[in-house]
Amino acid sequence: MPKHEGVSLSVIKRLPRYYRFLGDLLEKGVTRISSRELAQLMRLTASQIRQDLNCFGGFGQQGYGYNVAALHKEIGNILGLNNNYTIILLGAGNLGRAIAKHMDFEARGLHLIGIFDNNPTVVGQQIKGLTVANSTYLEDFCRERKPKAAILCIPKEAAHETVERLMSAGVKCFWNFSHYDLSLAFEDAVVENVHLGDSLMTLCYQINEYYSDGEEK
Amino acid sequence: MPKHEGVSLSVIKRLPRYYRFLGDLLEKGVTRISSRELAQLMRLTASQIRQDLNCFGGFGQQGYGYNVAALHKEIGNILGLNNNYTIILLGAGNLGRAIAKHMDFEARGLHLIGIFDNNPTVVGQQIKGLTVANSTYLEDFCRERKPKAAILCIPKEAAHETVERLMSAGVKCFWNFSHYDLSLAFEDAVVENVHLGDSLMTLCYQINEYYSDGEEK
DNA sequence: TAGATTGTTAATCGATTAACAATC
DNA sequence: TAGATTGTTAATCGATTAACAATC
Known part of the structure; x- marks a missing residue:
């Protein structure tokens, strides 16, 4: 429509x-x-x-x-906020857990239905009413539930392989927190980037400008 | 320079x-x-x-x-990454804690030196080697340590008052995660926004476009 | 020197702002 | 109707791209 x-x-x-x-x-x-x-x-x-x-x-x-x-x-x-597209979270580390708990997905048109991690000490934990599953079950889950998007809270090194698996499992849209430009390797992927590291560096630049302006005047 | x-x-x-x-x-x-x-x-x-x-x-x-x-x-x-500007964190909820633990501040020109919260159950906790202090000590801390910037991981409602206090305590630069446009009220503030809610809605729009394009073809 | 690639100026493109006729 | 404010076209501004002389 x-x-x-x-x-x-x-x-x-x-x-x-x-x-x-x-x-x-x-x-x-x-x-x-x-x-x-x-x-x-x-x-x-x-x-x-x-x-x-x-x-x-x-x-x-x-x-x-x-x-x-x-x-x-x-x-x-x-914006399509009434669609409640299903989304899964990859990576239940500090950032992933916080995103899962902190964001009001439903108010922004999304519905979190699965969390995956490959760290055995994290698998099995309950977050926001969901049990963290082992990443090995990713394909099975996607076949069954057909999530529309994925949140990437995984380290840069793991990003490429994970996206490859997700893409072939039919997940094409990404909320990308990993410091990896996935749109370069996956042309047909839909990507919304949140590069916190880049943002922090931009802040640093601005702090720098702010304090050196003073010096010069 | x-x-x-x-x-x-x-x-x-x-x-x-x-x-x-x-x-x-x-x-x-x-x-x-x-x-x-x-x-x-x-x-x-x-x-x-x-x-x-x-x-x-x-x-x-x-x-x-x-x-x-x-x-x-x-x-x-x-970018000024060699300056290691001092920064403090306001709000040690899910997001604040994750940011503190997850980000490599030193690699991006910043150095986290204090964490504040006004929730008594959080105050006293250790995060990244820092003890979460009660927000009441904010002014004292700023007078003593003169942090150059602040990370705002506080609810929208608390943002205005907190920024007012920080500004008069001499903190003028902000990494703003709160859903509040602080640059509107504080013209001379230096602000780098990370509006995760806005980003998520943009993702939703893109998912929506992606799936409705298919329907129409 | 010849080849390569920069630094920089000029041309193009897109996004923002201004203006105003249409209309509630 | 008169006043207000939109929708939309035209003008301006800034950012990106192309071109090329300078130079390593």
Whole structure:
């Protein structure tokens, strides 16, 4: 049903933020908002908001603005948050466990149905109501449950082989926390990267800029 | 010393990835590489690589290319990875604990020196050799140790007040995991956001696109 | 020297912003 | 109706790519 082929990733990446702000407004009981007001709130231009939204259709009304509840719901639909796609977690180390426990998957259109690890001391543990399974059962599980996506919280070294196994088991979408650019080797994979190491280095650069600016003035 | 005022954030955000790839090449024993070869490896254009690097100076040599070790080191310097800026963690819940244990701060120019939480059952716990302190001691700690940055692994509701306290205690740089756009309220703050919820929704959108494309063909 | 590859300028492309007619 | 605000087209801006002279 959704067909937004021509929409650029820069627009898509802004949608969750719109969704977040509209959700907040909704909680505060705001029923209508103009692009100008929303722009002021989010520190964007009104032009950009209207341009972004009109990639998906005209959700506003001239002279009135946008209905907050309706727009919130529309963006949720565009993002596909109502689909509850099944997802599995690979790697139940510190990060994997935290992601499993911390994230509200259901609110973001996903449903965690399996956790895998190859460390025997971790296998068998209960996390979020799921028993960590040995990675050897990955193929069996995928055949049976057909998960739509996988979270990669595994070390860089294990990433390539794991993705290879997942791809041939029919899992093509990845939330990738491993420091490995999997889209290079797997062209047809759908990848959303969270490279925490890269992000931390970017922070370091910014700290560096902040403190050396002072020195020079 | 570093003064890269005019360099756009799009360039900066690519530096950690260059650093990562050059590190890998270094490990493999590769000593020289041309922009064309590196571009092929990273799936970029050679033009972009040369353009990016020349924002900071001419690190290459005509007819030869780039020395891998030298370039790796240069980028590390630009990112400021040798500075080991002190950083503290706010919030020792699932995510905070995982970040503390999982990240190699030292390799990315940072040094974790304190962890704070206001949950009494968490205070006193040992994480990565640090004892979780009660948040009430935040100001005292900052006065004494002057941390340069803070990691925010706290709930959205607590974010505003916590940042206010940190800012007046002299901490201006943030690695923000909370679903709160702190740069809106604090204009002079330096912020690197990791909005996992937004990222997950973007993944959901992409899964949605991937599976509905199939339907339509 | 000849070949290769950089550094850098110019051309292209895409994304953001401004403007305004359409319309509620 | 008049005022407000959208949807959309046109103008601007920035980032990416191409081209090529400089040079190792």
